[in-house]
Amino acid sequence: QVQLVESGGGVVQPGASLRLSCAASGFTFSHYGFHWVRQAPGRGLEWVAIIRPDESNKYSADSVKGRFTISRDNSKNTLYLQMSSLRTEDTAVYYCARDGPNWNLDYWGQGTLVTVTS
Amino acid sequence: QSALTQPPSVSGSPGQSVAISCTGTSSDVGSYNRVSWYQQPPGTAPKLMISEVSNRPSGVPDRFSGSKSGNTASLTISGLQAEDEADYYCSSYTTSDTWVFGGGTKLTVL
Numbered sequence: 251q252v253q254l255v256e257s258g259g260g261v262v263q264p265g266a267s268l269r270l271s272c273a274a275s276g277f278t279f280s281h282y283g284f285h286w287v288r289q290a291p292g293r294g295l296e297w298v299a300i301i302r303p304d305e306s307n308k309y310s311a312d313s314v315k316g317r318f319t320i321s322r323d324n325s326k327n328t329l330y331l332q333m334s335s336l337r338t339e340d341t342a343v344y345y346c347a348r349d350g351p352n353w354n355l356d357y358w359g360q361g362t363l364v365t366v367t368s
Numbered sequence: 369q370s371a372l373t374q375p376p377s378v379s380g381s382p383g384q385s386v387a388i389s390c391t392g393t394s395s396d397v398g399s400y401n402r403v404s405w406y407q408q409p410p411g412t413a414p415k416l417m418i419s420e421v422s423n424r425p426s427g428v429p430d431r432f433s434g435s436k437s438g439n440t441a442s443l444t445i446s447g448l449q450a451e452d453e454a455d456y457y458c459s460s461y462t463t464s465d466t467w468v469f470g471g472g473t474k475l476t477v478l
Contacts, residue, residue: 294472295414295457309465312369345413353402353461354419361413
């Protein structure tokens with residue numbers, strides 16, 4: 251069965267860096283693109299970034315452009331989100347999700363919480 | 369990229385039908401039939417309910433249906449059940465090769 255497990259969240263100060271990971275299993279990782287989506291406490295979903303199966307195709311939201319980098323390691327079946335220059339407004343649960351075949355996010359992980367606070 | 373517009377809340381009694389709207393622009397909802405809907409009960413991860421405006425993935429009850437007209441998509445839930453109580457989000461692919469979500473709608477089953 252498809253499984254996505256995020257890790258790497260924690261409490262950091264403004265300006266710090268953090269790397270999130272998403273370990274995938276139950277399907278052929280290299281055949282799919284992946285998204286990061288975040289949800290601030292008590293707020294709605296915000297799309298963050300996508301990486302296609304061909305790692306050269308990546309896109310991100312304006313709110314994180316230049317600060318967050320999405321990447322993948324097909325040999326480890328793992329997706330990453332490198333976050334730098336973190337701000338208090340980046341505090342959220344970060345979900346990884348598989349880019350489904352029909353322009354959707356068909357499977358989601360359980361999320362990892364990032365708290366940015368001084 | 370601005371969020372798609374959804375009503376903050378809707379409600380209905382068991383057995384009734386409710387509709388949730390999702391309004392975007394000609395750069396997202398209006399450009400493609402690439403609108404999807406997600407259900408998120410409290411404290412859980414989102415779950416895909418509808419893709420490409422009106423397609424239900426395997427396992428999603430046929431009480432859930434989707435449609436689109438112009439820049440507005442809609443999710444209709446018929447025969448409401450208590451287990452349908454959750455937050456619902458629409459999402460669309462955009463002309464900038466990005467995705468955008470709606471602000472979310474809280475469904476209360478009375």
